[in-house]
Amino acid sequence: MALVPSTAEKYPSLPPDEFAKPPSVIITPCDPWPPPYYLEDGLRKVTPYHFTYNTYCKERWRGREILDIFASEFRDRPTEYYEKAIIEGRVVLNGKPVPSTSTTVKNGDIVSHTLHRHEPPVTARPIGIVHEDDDLIVINKPAGVPVHPAGRYNYNSIIEIMRADRGYSFNPLPCNRLDRLTSGIMFIGKHRQAAEDMSAQIRERSVRKEYITRVVGEFPEGEIVCEKPILQISPKLGLNRVRANGKEARTVFKRLAYYPPKDDKKEEKDEQNGEHEGMAWKKLKGYSIVRCFPLTGRTHQLRVHLQYLGHPISNDPIYCNQRVFGPSLGRGHSDAEDDDDIMTRLSRMGKEEIAEAVAYHDEMVDEYNKRKAEKMTGEACEICDTPLYSDPGVHELGIYLHARRYHCEEGRWDYETDLPDWALPPPTMEGPTKPTEESDPLTVDLRKLGLEEDRGQQVPKNTNGSGMTKTAITSDLQAIAGTGG
Known part of the structure; x- marks a missing residue:
């Protein structure tokens, strides 16, 4: 060549x-066109x-x-x-x-x-269209698909899939970004001015965002505020952690539902027999559906804050991985003493070891999916000697984190999706199938929480409408983090 x-x-x-x-x-x-896609076993693949x-x-x-x-x-x-x-x-x-x-x-x-x-496969699920006009397309991004070409991904990215669907001359311009593993609402500009206008709205924090997630254990009730700064530890591994010298980050969390284990008696028996020894996360019974209201937009902000609180996203291959963070899953950790060890262990995931979250240790994923995971096969490409990977399992194509709603504070527009399947009540259990006014984080009273000044409002700093200071709220949060909720 x-x-x-x-x-x-x-x-x-x-x-x-x-x-x-x-x-x-x-x-x-x-410059292969159309892109060399083919669909197989529920995956979108690309010929090398x-x-x-x-x-x-x-x-x-x-x-x-x-x-x-x-x-x-x-x-x-x-x-x-x-x-x-x-x-x-x-x-x-x-x-x-x-x-x-x-x-x-x-x-x-x-x-x-x-x-x-050699591009990794992504889900074959189509990109959903929430709204479209002459300026913007509001999409429901599938989990597991990166937004931009990056790393091992090129044609298997949101903008290239949309270009392939609408024609070579179509130039989709993303106005916001979601992590590869995250699903939900994204804005795609059809022309530069529309993309710049929407991007400016999002940067100026005049847009409220609502995410839905599924976490390990029984998340506390009420509005939980996390204000821990976040620092990028390794751009190569995509690792971010709570650090005092990181960038400011604020999130409000509110529990939508809690689903206990199917068999509480079995859980109690396991604990009495010492089966959970060395696996502290196993004591976090069941799982919770949690609404997330980020006031800032740091990389992995929700994933890192939830891990710090002791309730990581239950299928997060990084922040809910006992093989990487140990039995505590990084709860309450904010120092750099173990960063080198964590990066070493994380670098082995997907190479010598399967990158599995703690959720894969129990009945949530069957034995077939535990074995079916992306990892090096030991074989190499005949053309370039590139090490070849096996196909990812269904459980690796995304995490339980979904951008459900974006809302303009001025009331000009409001876009939302239904709850994802993994956020609905499990069989034989009752629970919410859609958000309610009482549990909707977009109705969280920021003035009451002492956070409204961070969105350009003039209120006395460090105080809220009920007389509780932000310091007091943070102290309660630290107590929650110390006990794992």
């Missing part, structure tokens, strides 16, 4: 020294194809060796692969071969990497 250098066109009418000529990049002589990444030097890459950048920033291939790719010319710098694996990258450099791309 030939690699062809490409540069921007010259502008002879401009003074020759007024604009610096951009660095060369590498393009591949192929050649692809070239062209990336400007990021700020954190400046002055670092090129091999170190690839080895530390990209997870899907071993260091030996990147070393060989640099030596053989599949990785180039500014359109030219890299002299050495120790060559340093500078500001303004463009790194190009051509590879035989």
Whole structure:
């Protein structure tokens, strides 16, 4: 396969020294269209194809060796692969071969990497349409599908699936972002002005958001406020944790329903026999459906705050993983002492070990799904020697977190979805099948909680309408976190 250098066109009418000529990049002589999708076993798959990444030097890459950048920033291939790719010319710098694996990258450099791309499968479920007009499409994003091409995903992303459905010239412009594993409402601009207007509304916090989730154990009743700052620990592994030096983050939680275990007597017998020894999460009986009202928009904010409170999302492969966080599942942890150990254990998930959450240790997922999980098969591609993965199980295509409703505070629009299936009452049990006014976080009185000033309102700081201070609320929250609810 030939690699062809490409540069921007010259502008002879401009003074020759007024604009610096951009660095060369590498393009591949192929752009498969329509995308090579095929559906199999409930999954959307992509036939492997050649692809070239062209990336400007990021700020954190400046002055670092090129091999170190690839080895530390990209997870899907071993260091030996990147070393060989640099030596053989599949990785180039500014359109030219890299002299050495120790060559340093500078500001303004463009790194190009051509590879035989193997995309992971995603769900074959269609993208739901909640509303559409001349400016916007409001979608119900399926769980397990990333929004943008990133990492191992390209055609298996929301914007590329929508482009394939509506034509090559269609340019979907996401106005908000959901994690790959999260489902729910997203706004897609049909043109740049519409996307900029909606994105501005969301940035200015004039839009209230409501999420629904399913967590381990009996979540406390009432409005639970978590104000713990969040810090990105590892961009490579996608790990974020509560840290004093992190970015401010605020969430209001309110329980919608609690469903106890099917057989309380069996649970009590297991405890008496010591069956839960070393597995503290097993003492968190049953599960709760919880409404989430984020006042800020940090990466993994809801997942991290729920883990800190001792009630992680029950099928979260990162934050509800005993093999990564130990028997306490990271409840109340806010120091960095064990970060290195946690990152080491997390890096093995999906490689040497199956990335399973604690929910997969019990009857919630049968033995078939426990065995059927994405992991390295030990086989390699005949064309490029890429290690091959098995297909993911159904339980790996998403987590119990859904963006259910977005609401304009000025009352101009209000979009919502039904409760997802996993939030409905289990068989033989009664419970809510739709949100009620009393349990709707969008009716949470922020002034009463002392949080309204954070949304631009003028009220006395650190106090609320009932005389309870924010400090007191936080103290109650810490007590809850200390006991696991």
